[in-house]
Amino acid sequence: MGRIVLEQVTKSFGDVTVIPPLDLTIEDGEFAVFVGPSGCGKSTLLRLIAGLEDVTSGVIRIDGHDATAISPAKRGLAMVFQSYALYPHMSVRKNIAFPLRMAGLDRAEQDRRVEQAAAVLNLTDYLDRRPGQLSGGQRQRVAIGRAIVREPAAFLFDEPLSNLDAALRVGMRLEISELHKRLETTMIYVTHDQVEAMTMADKIVVLRAGFIEQVGSPLDLYRAPRNLFVAGFIGSPKMNLISGAEAAKHNAHTIGIRPEHISVHPTEGAWSGVVAVSEHLGSDTFFHVHDTGLGDTITVRADGEVGLRHGDRIYMTPRADVIHRFDEQGLRIA
Amino acid sequence: MARAVTTQRKIINTTVAWMVGLLIFFPILWTILTSFKTEATAIADPPVWFFFDWTLDNYRVVQARSDYSRFLWNSIIIAGGSTFLGMLIAIPAAWSMAFVPSKRTKDILLWMLSTKMLPAVGVLYPIYLIFIKFGLLDTRIGLTIVLMFINLPIMVWMLYTYFKEIPGEILEASRMDGAGLREEILYVLTPMAIPGIASTVLLNVILAWNEAFWTLNLTAAKAAPLTAFIASYSSPEGLFYAKLSAASTMAIAPILILGWFSQKQLVRGLTFGAVK
Numbered sequence: 001m002g003r004i005v006l007e008q009v010t011k012s013f014g015d016v017t018v019i020p021p022l023d024l025t026i027e028d029g030e031f032a033v034f035v036g037p038s039g040c041g042k043s044t045l046l047r048l049i050a051g052l053e054d055v056t057s058g059v060i061r062i063d064g065h066d067a068t069a070i071s072p073a074k075r076g077l078a079m080v081f082q083s084y085a086l087y088p089h090m091s092v093r094k095n096i097a098f099p100l101r102m103a104g105l106d107r108a109e110q111d112r113r114v115e116q117a118a119a120v121l122n123l124t125d126y127l128d129r130r131p132g133q134l135s136g137g138q139r140q141r142v143a144i145g146r147a148i149v150r151e152p153a154a155f156l157f158d159e160p161l162s163n164l165d166a167a168l169r170v171g172m173r174l175e176i177s178e179l180h181k182r183l184e185t186t187m188i189y190v191t192h193d194q195v196e197a198m199t200m201a202d203k204i205v206v207l208r209a210g211f212i213e214q215v216g217s218p219l220d221l222y223r224a225p226r227n228l229f230v231a232g233f234i235g236s237p238k239m240n241l242i243s244g245a246e247a248a249k250h251n252a253h254t255i256g257i258r259p260e261h262i263s264v265h266p267t268e269g270a271w272s273g274v275v276a277v278s279e280h281l282g283s284d285t286f287f288h289v290h291d292t293g294l295g296d297t298i299t300v301r302a303d304g305e306v307g308l309r310h311g312d313r314i315y316m317t318p319r320a321d322v323i324h325r326f327d328e329q330g331l332r333i334a
Numbered sequence: 335m336a337r338a339v340t341t342q343r344k345i346i347n348t349t350v351a352w353m354v355g356l357l358i359f360f361p362i363l364w365t366i367l368t369s370f371k372t373e374a375t376a377i378a379d380p381p382v383w384f385f386f387d388w389t390l391d392n393y394r395v396v397q398a399r400s401d402y403s404r405f406l407w408n409s410i411i412i413a414g415g416s417t418f419l420g421m422l423i424a425i426p427a428a429w430s431m432a433f434v435p436s437k438r439t440k441d442i443l444l445w446m447l448s449t450k451m452l453p454a455v456g457v458l459y460p461i462y463l464i465f466i467k468f469g470l471l472d473t474r475i476g477l478t479i480v481l482m483f484i485n486l487p488i489m490v491w492m493l494y495t496y497f498k499e500i501p502g503e504i505l506e507a508s509r510m511d512g513a514g515l516r517e518e519i520l521y522v523l524t525p526m527a528i529p530g531i532a533s534t535v536l537l538n539v540i541l542a543w544n545e546a547f548w549t550l551n552l553t554a555a556k557a558a559p560l561t562a563f564i565a566s567y568s569s570p571e572g573l574f575y576a577k578l579s580a581a582s583t584m585a586i587a588p589i590l591i592l593g594w595f596s597q598k599q600l601v602r603g604l605t606f607g608a609v610k
Contacts, residue, residue: 052506072509085507089525098521102512146511156510 002063002077002154002186003028004049009058011044011210018044019210021058026154026188026203028063031180034190035197035233036207042190043158045207049188050156051075062153073102078147079156082163084139086131092118092142093127099150117145120179137168144179154186161196173199194234198222206230228330231256237286237299239324246294252325252333259286261322264302269315273298275308289314362586368579369393376575392580400563402584409559409585411474412549413542416481417535420489423482425531428493433502443494446487454484454547465552472554480552481542488541489534496530533599536592543589560585 004026011019018041026032034042047053049060051072060068067075078099086095093114100110118124121141131139140160147155157176161169177200180187191197197204198218206213206221206229214226218234225231231239235258243254263269264287273292278285285306289298300316308314325333339347356363368376370388396402431439461480462471470476500523508522546561553562564585567578 050510052509071514072506073512073514077510079507079510081503081507083501083503085501085503087504087508087522087526098508098513099511102517146507150512 002026002152003061004154004186004188005059005061006049007059007061009045009048009060010056011041011048011053012056017210019048022210022212024205024212024215026186028186029184031177031187031189031200031202032205033197033201033203034188034205034207035192035194036213037233038192039209040207041210042192042207044210046156046158046188046190050077050079076153077156078150078152078154079158080140080143080147080160082159084131084143084163086139086142086146088131091128091130092123092134092145095131095142096123096127096145096149099146103150113149114145117149120148121145136164137172140164140172144176148179148183152185154188157187157189159191160189161191162193176200195236198234204234206233224332225256225324226332228254228256228326231324231326231332237301240298241296242294242298244295247325250323250325253328254326254330256324256326257318258322259299259301261319262298262300262316263319264300264306264308265315265317266308266313267315269317271298271316271318273314273316275310275312275314278309280304287314289316292316362590365579365582365586368576369583371576373573373576376579377573392576393584396567396577396580396584400566402563405558405560405563405585406588408474408557409543409561409588412477412481412557412559413539415474415478416485416542417489417538419478420482420486420538421531421535424486424489424493424534427490428497431490431494432497432500433505443491446490450487458551462551471552472557474557477549477552477557477559480548481545484545484548485538485541489538492534492537493527493530496527496534499530500526529599536596536599540589540593 006022006024008021008023009019010017010021022045034045036042044053048055051067051070055068058068059066062075062077087098090098096114096117097110100113105113114127115124118127121144123138123141123145126134126138126142131142134142140163143160160176161172164172173196176187176189180200189196189200201218203215204218204221205215208229213233214221214230216224221230221234225234225239228241232241237259239256239258240262241254241256247253247255271292271294273289273294275287276290276297277288279288281304283304285302285304287300287302287308289300292298298316300314302308327333367384369392370390371382371386372389372391375382375386431443465471465476468476470479504526505518505522508518513521543559544561546565549559549561550565553559558566564578564581567574567581
């Protein structure tokens with residue numbers, strides 16, 4: 001069981017308030033992702049839940065018990081660090097067994113659980129190696145192994161994939177998602193990568209400067225961003241935000257339209273501009289369009305086969321039903 | 335960083351390295367050779383290298399005239415004691431500076447180092463007076479304390495750099511894994527810090543062993559270590575080179591042997607952090 005509740009939690013370092021009063025509930029078995037730009041307080045929030053930092057005020061409850069003043073060792077949570085934080089002087093086997101040894105389990109039980117975790121994570125052949133002899137991906141697996149053996153109430157991941165190369169990252173992303181499906185344990189995952197957030201989360205918590213901007217499922221956030229910040233943060237490439245006369249036509253201060261919701265035509269459309277950069281990804285092509293009279297560069301997604309190039313004139317038409325409208329304060333207009 | 339090295343190049347490099355090595359080692363070699371000569375051969379001009387009547391007389395005279403083992407014992411007590419006492423203070427100090435630094439930690443470190451820039455003779459008078467006042471002159475305990483303080487900045491600095499290299503996240507990971515403070519120190523911190531602690535101990539034993547300024551000024555007969563033992567064989571007149579060399583050889587032998595067996599540790603200690 002791992003229901004985690006934060007009530008009016010705050011954190012200050014000296015005079016600097018990193019987390020203003022914040023309420024959040026993470027349900028048992030949920031995969032929650034904290035996402036936001038660097039310095040938004042997402043890692044601090046995770047460390048508060050872990051107990052590695054003390055809250056300045058407020059209450060943290062784990063499974064209904066007040067855990068605010070409990071040491072990290074006693075909270076029953078497991079954490080995977082960005083740097084993996086393996087014990088360099090211990091073999092992989094000893095690394096994974098360490099939490100079990102601390103819990104005072106007997107050797108036979110320790111061995112059984114280590115073997116089991118190693119089998120799940122494809123580490124059986126590496127049990128007698130030192131962390132220094134492993135690749136980045138293998139070290140990451142050891143760190144996860146060390147976390148799963150003790151069967152914690154919840155897993156905390158602090159940007160665990162940011163040290164891996166792009167291909168490995170996609171693979172590990174899938175493995176962590178599968179692990180969550182199998183274990184059905186609460187997981188809290190911190191990342192600045194909105195793709196990781198969208199693909200893994202049951203619930204995304206978007207943070208900015210310690211404030212929660214929006215909480216919701218990936219598709220909630222994609223379909224109905226609560227404000228301009230979330231609109232700009234979720235989705236790749238970023239949503240086009242247009243203000244001025246074009247927005248006024250829709251009775252809004254700013255309108256937002258995602259690149260994938262604009263159709264492209266070589267000769268006719270609602271808007272027109274000049275292609276500045278075209279990025280061909282094979283399946284898709286992204287055009288960055290200048291001189292549209294709409295303000296900033298407009299990004300559109302087109303089919304991979306569209307053959308427009310730098311300097312070509314392009315015509316674009318937004319899909320009317322997916323135009324997002326925002327008021328002067330940047331809040332969504334329903 | 336592989337570079338193609340020709341055989342000729344290798345020979346030149348090796349020769350130069352040996353020459354530099356011999357140049358540095360030469361005074362010690364000459365001392366050892368001289369210790370086996372008679373006083374007359376020792377000052378012979380031109381100097382005699384290897385072909386002389388090797389004799390152990392000097393060692394006999396030195397051993398008869400003064401009790402080597404007493405000096406040796408003093409050296410061991412003073413060098414070992416000051417290092418042990420120093421580590422008792424330096425480990426917690428470096429620990430807190432590395433893992434729970436405050437705003438002033440950097441300043442304190444620099445201030446500590448600055449005390450090493452002070453010429454020792456500048457504080458000789460006050461320390462001498464303090465020693466008289468507390469009856470510490472010519473006592474092992476007094477010398478142990480002084481040498482501990484003299485070397486403390488180096489111990490804290492060395493340990494601090496070692497501890498700094500231990501990533502805080504590993505300690506946090508152990509906390510998340512259920513380790514209390516005792517287990518964290520016992521199973522995670524200490525094993526990772528042992529190479530650093532070992533080379534700090536080693537270096538400070540050597541520094542304290544070789545320390546001559548304070549040992550010569552603050553001891554007379556009872557607490558005198560091997561440095562004083564050597565000094566007692568120099569005299570303004572008469573022939574004493576061979577006996578002085580014998581005394582020197584006896585004094586440096588233990589530390590030379592210790593240094594030889596631990597040179598790997600020592601080099602690592604001195605160059606730590608220079609290359610990742």
